[in-house]
Amino acid sequence: MTDPELQGITRDHRAAAPSDAGWRVRLMKDSQFVADRHFRDQAYGGPQRAKKxxxxxxxxxxKEHSIVLTAASNGDLAVLRRGAGQTQRDLAQILRxxxxxxxxxxxxxxxxxxxxxxxxLLSQQVVCPTAEITGDDIRRIRTQILKxxxxxxxxxxxxxYAAVGQWERGGRRAPGWVLVYLQAVNDGWNREHSTESSSA
Known part of the structure; x- marks a missing residue:
């Protein structure tokens, strides 16, 4: 996501059925989806209208579900990185x-x-994982640890959504940072505590 106004919205290209391309809205609250809807470009007269x-x-x-949209603001990652004395290249290596x-x-x-x-990772709450994880590992972490x-x-x-299934089946390799994220979860990283600490 490159547009901060698109929190909860992803582009769904539908390569197998281009006429169904559009935008997907997904919002979660208390680990449950409260919104999951696809907006087809054709139905709205083009991608910009569908996005709107x-x-x-x-x-x-x-608003209906009292969800506060808090997309990460520009510069947050740079602030974290600089605060830890790391270059962009250093952080890139850490996040793969x-x-x-x-x-x-x-x-x-x-x-x-x-x-x-x-x-x-930068505050050393988590040690940078070195082990590689497979599609089976991703499925196990998702179902048994994250549930x-x-x-x-x-x-x-x-x-x-389709990407997760492809990672688990081995049809596509997950991005490096996703593998680091999942390995950290596998190693016991408490994501909720980390989020609270970084926002305090």
């Missing part, structure tokens, strides 16, 4: 992404899961 409709729906559902990805996140909106993970559905994990990581 998705935003309106997202805002209405957030490219330096250009770090720069992109620092210029735009960064997924909340990335901020939490970066904060935990989440694929949709819940996708929402937490700000990824498309």
């Amino acid at each position: 409709a998705a935003r309106c729906y997202r805002d209405d559902m957030a 992404v490219s330096s250009s990805q770090i720069a992109k996140w620092e210029r735009g909106a960064v997924p909340g899961a990335v901020l939490s993970l970066a904060g935990a 989440w559905t694929q949709q819940q994990l996708a929402a937490e990581l700000d990824r498309a």
